Amino acid sequence: MAPRLKLRDIAFFERPAHFARPFRFGAITINATPQLFVRVEIEVEGRGSAVGASAELLVPKWFDKRPELSPAQTVDGLRRSLEIARGLYLARTGFLTAFDLHSSCIGAQVATCAKKNIPALAAAYGPAEIDKAILDALLRGVEANFFDGMAGNIAGMDARLSPDLKDADIAAFLTGRKPLPRVAIRHTVGLDDTVAGEGGVADARENAGANYFKLKLSGDPTADAVRLAWIGKELDTLGRSYKVTLDANEQYADLAALQALMERIDHDSALRSIASCLLYVEQPMPRDITRQSPLGSLAAHGFIIDEADDSYDAFPAARALGYCGISSKSCKGLYKSIINATRAAKWSAGGARFFVTGEDLTCQAGVAVQQDLALGAFIGVTHAERNGHHYVDGFGEAPATEAQAFAAAHPDLYADAGQGIRLSIHDGDLLTGSLHAAGFATSVHPDWSALRPLEQPKSLQEQTA
Secondary structure: OOOOEEEEEEEEEEEEEEEEEEEEEOOEEEEEEEEEEEEEEEEEOOOEEEEEEEEEEOOOOOOOOOOOOOHHHHHHHHHHHHHHHHHHHHOOOOOEOHHHHHHHHHHHHHHHHHHOOOOHHHHOHHHHHHHHHHHHHHHHHOOOEHHHHHHOOOOOOOOOOOOOOOHHHHHHHHHOOOOOOEEEEEEEEOOOOOOOOOOOOOOHHHHOOOOEEEEEOOOOHHHHHHHHHHHHHHHHHHOOOOEEEEEOOOOOOOHHHHHHHHHHHHHOHHHHHHHHOEEEEEOOOOHHHHOOOOOHHHHHHOEEEOOOOOOOOHHHHHHHHOOOEEEEOHHHOHHHHHHHHHHHHHHHOOOOOOEEEEOOOOOOOOHHHHHHHHHHHHHOOOEEEOOHHHHEOOOOOOOHHHHHHHHHHOOOOEEEOOOOEEEOOEOOEEEOHHHHOEEOOOOOOOOHHHOEEOOOOOOHHHHHO
16 A cells, blocks of 8 residues: 655755757747745655755746747746645645545646646646655655665556546556666757757767757747758768757648648758658647547657647547557656656557657756656667757756755766766766665755745736836
8 A cells, every 4th residue: 555645844945057059949948947945744544744845947938838928928837836735735734645635636736727727738737846855755765766665656646637547557567567777868959059060960079979869949930941851861870870850839830731840851952861760740739729629640750739738638649640659758747747658658559559669858957957868868868969968058947965865866967077066967867776765766965055045926917016
């Protein structure tokens, strides 16, 4: 039986994260944004108290892309999501399993956020971050590591939020997990990134020896085709085999525009390199249009959803439209990632191809990247986008002592090659050995004294005054 816990406290903090280079995806360019930190204190029934942590960037204009909102307003939407979730979770005063807590709050969270004009994807951010910190505390309280704990269903997961599955499906998936010892990085090529020459996609100092590349799309089929041909030409100079994924971040207006791009990829000789190594295309159309647009014959190319993954029934709905995959991001919810991985395994048992991918918009060095990496390694994600190390300089604004503590505790993940402590990439891979420490994939917590409290979100009226 899964251990039960009682929540004692939830506290939010933030720290500025300044980017080493601009990151342009979709319709926005990010140069800086705050990083969230969550600290929870729990009482584990019969075991005493424990403290857990999680972390994630507060990314503007991704969870909520409505054009009438400023980037700052969308970040404040995430802050409001956190505060609403905090109230809901702390209102559960008895002993519950970790998944009891999550499942008893997620519906009310989405409904309450909707009344406050916060969309479902942003609504899920608050519970996602609290859940990770609770799991970290629980694992520490029972002195278990993430991989063993989840294989034994320490959270008490069941099918109550996924009626298309049975409890036995989830139990069988969890007990059958063998965590990957290494996960390949997928190098991000943002829309403003250098393509050729020094600092370009084929520069080993830039791509860290990656064999997988994630290429951002703009939504213009002609411009994207030209840029992809240029990138393919550069990648061909690597002298090794490589694979690519494409990510439009909802920029393709409709199926007609998407069809135009895929026809270019299929038939333009300049795109032969890209076509031959393309694994899948991520979230091509806006989330609302996605739900109304069956892919039809386009489905053969392999499409996944990401921003449209805003509920527990999103993957089954996308499957009915012709999508074969869905992204795992711990900022969207670790339990939902595991449920979706269970589905992919079950649906693929008869020979069909369904899968979960690893994507990274919000994971910086330290707790965030370690927890997301562990989640991917647990559910079987063999390669994952890792852009945090690429767009932010190491541990960024963290005190040197904090970075040193992480490097000492996780020497297979961090190293100082003369430019400060950074993510350590081994022949294009990240190693997961040190993530087997007690807790949720981290032996170290941030320096709480070096963080400021989460900024109080402004109302939309205050921001526009």
